Amino acid sequence: MINIPVTDQKNTQQENYNVLVLCGGIGGSTLGYVSAGFTVVMSVDSSSKSNLVHWMNFPSIATVNKPIESMSEFDIVEIQSKIKDDIDILDVYLPRKQIKNKFDGKNTFLMNVLRFTYRLKPKIIVFHTEGKWNHGKNILFANELLALVKGIGYQVQMETLKASNYRIPQEKLWSFWIGVRKDIGIKPDFPEMCEKTVSTKQAIEDLLETTSDVKPSRFRLEITKKYFPPGCSLTDVKEVIRQYDLPLHSAYYKRDRWEEPYYRLPNSTTRPFHPQIDRLLSIQEAKRLQTFTDDYKCVDWKEICSSVPPLLIQQVAHCLQTKVLDYL
Structure with missing residues (x-):
């Protein structure tokens, strides 16, 4: 059995790096950052259903149930006022239905995410979405996003990671755009691939009799x-x-x-x-293959399978901590 270790952040005594999560869904990103020892200060998502799942698993983390597109400057200022320190990482999941192959200036979702980023000025921004976005027609959007993030003051790089190369028992592709604020003077980096993969058998064999x-x-x-x-x-x-x-x-x-x-x-x-x-x-086997914890409270197959694998976020977080944040 392979599973992701998690420490509930409300019981963690040390002072951690903090994360604000946008479009966090049911909490895949949150689980990944918390398991890496980070403090998730807030999760923002437009889905009441997803926010309920997030709250059931992370009751100590504030959730905001509102679309990014409808957030005013006052809303952003209010969010800032609730976060005492500078934001170390702004994590943004990009829903495929909200993004287009080519940015045309009418993509209000992305425009408002960039407005949010520019206003909050996190040290690091992590955009991510499922699929291979550095290939074919998708590369148009990938390059536009790289240019836009550079334009608001970040050194940014993009890579598509194969989940199975990072101890996740599944052949899933996930693309990341990681930007580090230019004044910090450190280039973005990505986690190194693991030497061994985890098989389906290793992940779910003990559930055969269920x-x-x-x-x-x-x-x-x-x-x-x-x-x-x-x-x-x-x-x-x-x-x-x-x-x-x-x-x-x-x-x-x-x-x-x-x-x-x-x-x-x-x-x-x-x-x-x-x-x-x-x-x-089963839903329990889906959790294992996605690297959610066995006790994670979610019974929706589509929600579990749509999420970023928490273990992938955990490894990205560890990489950013050791390669960027620990040097500041």
């Missing part, structure tokens, strides 16, 4: 038992579908990767089958 919280349809269960045994790869699935002319979506029936990091968990309502047992993956 049941899933959701059952598949009778049709899907029968089809899986008949055609797609444990261990079948995507190539195997496609061949079976072709051979028997089955009206199925191949991605939902692959059942390999037991001895390797798992595929990217889908943030849809259709869950994948377990690689070894004829049942769907």
Whole structure:
């Protein structure tokens, strides 16, 4: 079993670096920073549902339920007044639905995030979102964001990290834009890759005898038992579908990767089958593959799978502490 160690920040006596989280969702970023020993001073998100989950897991952290786009200068000043010290890190998750391939000046979400950043002047800003944003059409947005963050006074670099290279048992890609305020005079950096990966087996083998919280349809269960045994790869699935002319979506029936990091968990309502047992993956197994703690209070599959893996944020935080903040 691989799991992320966490210390509740309200019980931590030492003085830590602080973080303000924007668009933090259910708390993946918060969990990562807290586990790295940082103090998350506030989380801002427009979703009441996500904020409730965040509050259930971090009741001592202030939450603001408001869209970034609707925040006035007064709102920003009020947030500043509640934060006693300068902000060490401003963490901003960029929802894919809110960003475009090319910044056209009408992207009010991003414009207001930049306004927020310029007003608060954190030492470090961490933008991040799922996917590979330094490739293809996405590179247009990536380059525009780099230029915009440089324009408000930051040295900034962008990298796409493969989660499995950082002890996360899942093949998920996550892009980061990390900016360090120019007056600090230190270049941004990214965590080094780990030597070993964590397999699906290592992460969830001890949950084999548990049941899933959701059952598949009778049709899907029968089809899986008949055609797609444990261990079948995507190539195997496609061949079976072709051979028997089955009206199925191949991605939902692959059942390999037991001895390797798992595929990217889908943030849809259709869950994948377990690689070894004829049942769907459970929410508890999703937490493990995403590196949430076992006791994390969230029962929404899509919310868990959409989040940044907390262990990835933890390693980014450690890197920024040792390469930047500890030198200030």
